[in-house]
Amino acid sequence: MTRQLKLFNSLKREKEEFIPIQEGKIGMYVCGPTVYSDVHLGNCRTFVSFDIIYRYLVYAGYKVRYVRNITDVGHLLDDGEDRMSRGARLDQLEPMEVAQRYTVGFHDMMRTFNTKAPSIEPRATGHIIEQIKMVEDILARGYAYVKEGSVYFNTPKFIADGYPYGELSGRVIDELLNESRDNLKNQDEKNHPSDFALWIKASEEHLMRWSSPWSVGFPGWHLECSAMSTKYLGETFDIHGGGNDLKFPHHENEIAQSMGSCSKAPANYWLHTNMLLLNGKKMSKSEGNTISPAELFSGNSKHITKGYSPMTVKFFFLQAHYRSPLDITDEALQAAEKGYKRLIEAIKALDSITLAFSLSPTIKDKEILNIIEESISHMDDDFNVPNSLASVFELISIVNSLKDGHIAATDVSIDCWNNMKSHLTDIVYSVFALNNDLEAESSKSLDGLMKLILELRADVRDRKDWLTADKIRDSLKDAGVQVKDGKDGTTWSLI
RNA sequence: GGUCGGGUGGCCGAGAGGCUAGGCAGAGGUCUGCAAAACCUCCCACAGCGGUUCGAAUCCGCUCUCGACCUCCA
Numbered sequence: 001m002t003r004q005l006k007l008f009n010s011l012k013r014e015k016e017e018f019i020p021i022q023e024g025k026i027g028m029y030v031c032g033p034t035v036y037s038d039v040h041l042g043n044c045r046t047f048v049s050f051d052i053i054y055r056y057l058v059y060a061g062y063k064v065r066y067v068r069n070i071t072d073v074g075h076l077l078d079d080g081e082d083r084m085s086r087g088a089r090l091d092q093l094e095p096m097e098v099a100q101r102y103t104v105g106f107h108d109m110m111r112t113f114n115t116k117a118p119s120i121e122p123r124a125t126g127h128i129i130e131q132i133k134m135v136e137d138i139l140a141r142g143y144a145y146v147k148e149g150s151v152y153f154n155t156p157k158f159i160a161d162g163y164p165y166g167e168l169s170g171r172v173i174d175e176l177l178n179e180s181r182d183n184l185k186n187q188d189e190k191n192h193p194s195d196f197a198l199w200i201k202a203s204e205e206h207l208m209r210w211s212s213p214w215s216v217g218f219p220g221w222h223l224e225c226s227a228m229s230t231k232y233l234g235e236t237f238d239i240h241g242g243g244n245d246l247k248f249p250h251h252e253n254e255i256a257q258s259m260g261s262c263s264k265a266p267a268n269y270w271l272h273t274n275m276l277l278l279n280g281k282k283m284s285k286s287e288g289n290t291i292s293p294a295e296l297f298s299g300n301s302k303h304i305t306k307g308y309s310p311m312t313v314k315f316f317f318l319q320a321h322y323r324s325p326l327d328i329t330d331e332a333l334q335a336a337e338k339g340y341k342r343l344i345e346a347i348k349a350l351d352s353i354t355l356a357f358s359l360s361p362t363i364k365d366k367e368i369l370n371i372i373e374e375s376i377s378h379m380d381d382d383f384n385v386p387n388s389l390a391s392v393f394e395l396i397s398i399v400n401s402l403k404d405g406h407i408a409a410t411d412v413s414i415d416c417w418n419n420m421k422s423h424l425t426d427i428v429y430s431v432f433a434l435n436n437d438l439e440a441e442s443s444k445s446l447d448g449l450m451k452l453i454l455e456l457r458a459d460v461r462d463r464k465d466w467l468t469a470d471k472i473r474d475s476l477k478d479a480g481v482q483v484k485d486g487k488d489g490t491t492w493s494l495i
Numbered sequence: 496g497g498u499c500g501g502g503u504g505g506c507c508g509a510g511a512g513g514c515u516a517g518g519c520a521g522a523g524g525u526c527u528g529c530a531a532a533a534c535c536u537c538c539c540a541c542a543g544c545g546g547u548u549c550g551a552a553u554c555c556g557c558u559c560u561c562g563a564c565c566u567c568c569a
Contacts, residue, residue: 013499031569039569046569169564170499221567243569244500250568274500275563282562319508319518325501325562332507335519342518345532378509386509390517397534404526406534 002061007239008323008382010247010270011168015382018269020238026057026064027237029229029267031246032121034071035102039109041293041328042283046243046273048314049322049383051115053241053271055431056379067232068118069225070106072099073125073208073218095207096125109293112310114435120232124224128210131219131227134261135198135212143260147189149201149215153256155194163259165194168270169248196253198223222253229266230258240267244274277327278303291328304330308337311437315340318385318432339393344436346396347428350421355402355409357417364407365416371395372423385432395424450481454490457483 005018020026030050033043047068054066072095110117124131135151138144143154159165190196201215202208209216219227229237235258242251251270258266276283283290291301299307308316316336320326375391378384399420401407428434453472460468473483476492484491 033569034567042569044569049569171497171565245563245568247499248564249566273569275569277562280561315518316507321509323500324508327507329507331519335507337519339518342533384509386518387516390509393517400533401535404533406525 003376003380005057005060005380006382007269007271009268010244010272013170016269018238020062021236021268024062026062026239027233028054028057028064028066028239028241029225029233029237030066030068030118030240031225031242031250032068032070033102033106035099035106037102038292038294039102039106040283041291041296042243042276043106044109044113044293044313045276045317045326047110047115048113048317049273050241050271051110051113052318052385052432053322053383054116054118055433056383059426059431060380065120065233066118067120067122067229069228070099070103070121070123071224072096072103072123073224099123099125112293113314114311114433116433122228122232124219124228125208127224127228127231128219130231131223132199132210132212134223134227134230134257135214135219137261138198138257141260141263143256144198145191146214147191149217150189150197151199151214151220152190152195153198153253153260154191155196155256156192158256158260163256165256166252168255169252171248171252196220196222196249198257222250223257225250226254226257226261226266229254235262235264235266237267239269239271241271241273244272247272271322273322274325277325279329280327303328304333308333309437311344311434312337312340314432315343315434318389318434321382321384321386323382340434343393343396343428344434346399347424348436349403350399350424353399353403355417357412357414358410359414361413361416362411364411365413368395368398368412368416368420371398372420375423375427379431388427389432392424392427395420399424450492454483454492458490 006015007018057064197220201217295301375388378387457472
C-alpha cells in the first residue's frame with residue numbers, strides 16, 4: 001500500500017495528485033553539484049530537502065530509484081573556458097583530480113548531514129557516449145544544426161513546431177525571441193541567441209576533450225542531465241528536482257533536449273527548492289555576505305556568535321518548507337538549537353520510559369493516534385516538513401508529560417504508547433534523519449568534567465593523599481576512563 | 496527593464512475566505528534544598544491603502560519592500 005501524495009508541480013504552478021507512471025514505483029532525478037569547488041551551503045539545503053523527500057517516498061511505500069548526478073564537465077565560463085579546466089590550472093592539478101577532490105568533499109558533507117546516497121550517482125564524463133547519441137538523435141529529428149564543429153539546439157524551429165519552450169520557467173516565447181533579437185549581434189556561431197550548445201568544439205588549450213562525429217570537443221551545459229536521466233530512468237520519468245535557480249535555462253533546455261530527441265517530456269512532476277538567505281540578503285561572495293558549512297559548524301564567521309552542529313543546521317532547514325526561502329540568522333539558529341535539543345532529548349528518553357500503561361484502549365489514545373496520523377499526512381501534502389514537525393512536537397509534549405507524571409500512564413494504552421514510540425523514532429531518525437549528534441557536545445562536557453576532576457586530584461596528589469588520588473583513578477577506570485600520570489602532568493583517555 | 500515568487504506576533508517560520516500551527520524568547524505557575532530540565536497558563540500577528548464578501552492574513556487593485564531568474568549558480 002502506498003500513500004496518496006500531492007506535489008507542487010512547478011510545471012503547472014499548483015499542487016497535483018501524484019500518480020506514478022508505474023504503480024508503486026518512482027523514478028526521481030535531481031540535479032547534483034558541479035564539483036569544481038567546495039559545496040555551497042545552499043546546495044546542502046537542496047540536497048537535504050530531496051533526501052527527506054526520497055526517504056519519505058520510501059516510507060510512504062514506494063519503490064524509488066533516486067538518481068543524482070555529479071557534474072564534472074561541461075559548464076562554460078564567460079570566457080568559454082570549462083569550469084573544470086579553470087580549477088585545474090589555478091590549482092595545478094589534473095581536471096579529474098579537481099573533480100575527485102571536490103566529489104569526495106561533497107560526499108563527506110552529505111554524510112555529515114546524514115543524507116542517503118542516491119541509488120545511482122552518474123558522472124557526466126562517464127556518459128559522453130550517451131550524450132553524443134542524444135545529440136545525434138536531436139540532429140536526426142532536425143532540432144539542431146552543426147556550425148564549425150559545434151552543435152546547437154534550434155529553439156525557433158522547436159517553438160515553431162509547437163513544443164513548449166518556456167513553459168516551465170514562465171518565459172513568454174515572443175519575449176524570448178524579441179529579447180534575443182537585440183543581442184543578436186553579440187552572438188558568435190549560434191543562429192539565434194536563445195539557441196544553446198549541445199556539443200562544443202574544444203579550443204587547443206581545452207583540457208577536457210572527446211572525439212565526436214563533429215569535432216574533438218565536449219558536451220554542452222545541459223546535455224548530461226538529459227542523457228543520464230534517460231539512460232537510468234527512461235524517456236519519461238516521475239519526478240525531476242533541483243534548485244529553482246536551475247529552472248532557466250537548465251531545466252527548460254533539458255525539456256527541449258528530451259522532446260527534441262524523442263518528442264517526450266522528460267518528467268511529469270518538477271520540484272524546485274528555494275534559496276537560502278543570510279541575514280535577509282542573498283549570499284554573495286563579493287559582498288562578504290556568505291557562510292560555508294564548515295564556518296557554520298565551527299562558528300568561525302562574523303555572521304554567527306558560535307558554531308552550530310550539523311544536525312542543528314539540518315533541524316533549522318526542516319523548520320521551513322522546501323519551497324520557501326529561508327533566512328539564516330544567528331538568533332534563528334540559536335532557537336533551532338534549543339528546539340532540536342528538546343526534540344532529541346525526548347526521543348532519547350523514549351526507551352527508558354517504562355510505565356504501567358493501560359491494557360485497553362483509552363480516550364487519550366484517540367487524540368494521540370490522531371496527531372500521529374497528522375504528522376504523516378502533512379508529509380503527503382507536498383512534503384510539509386514544518387507542519388509535520390509541529391505535530392511531532394505535540395507528541396513530544398505528551399511523551400514528556402507521561403515521563404513526568406503530568407499525564408497518568410493509565411490514560412494511555414500500551415499499544416498506543418508502543419505505536420507512538422516507534423512512530424517518533426521512525427519519523428525523526430528515518431525520515432527527517434536527524435541523527436543524534438548531541439554526543440559530540442557531551443564529549444565537550446566530558447572534557448570539562450575531566451579537567452575539573454584531574455585538577456582536584458592534582459591538589460590531592462600535591463598533599464600526598466595517595467589514598468584519595470588512587471580512589472579517584474580506580475573509580476574513573478571503573479567508569480571507563482583511564483588516567484595516565486606522566487612527567488608533564490596527567491592525561492586521560494576513554495578505555 | 497522583463498518574468499516569477501515573497502512580505503505573518505520580540506525572532507524564525509507553517510497556514511491560505513469563518514476553526515489552536517510549531518519552535519525560540521518573555522511573563523506567571525507546578526516541581527525542586529538551590530538550579531537545570533519538564534509540564535501548565537498567558538503573550539492572539541498577518542507590509543500599507545483601497546475594494547469584493549455576512550465574514551479576508553487568506554480573493555482583487557494599487558503602493559512600498561525583499562528575493563529568484565533573464566549570464567555559471569542549489
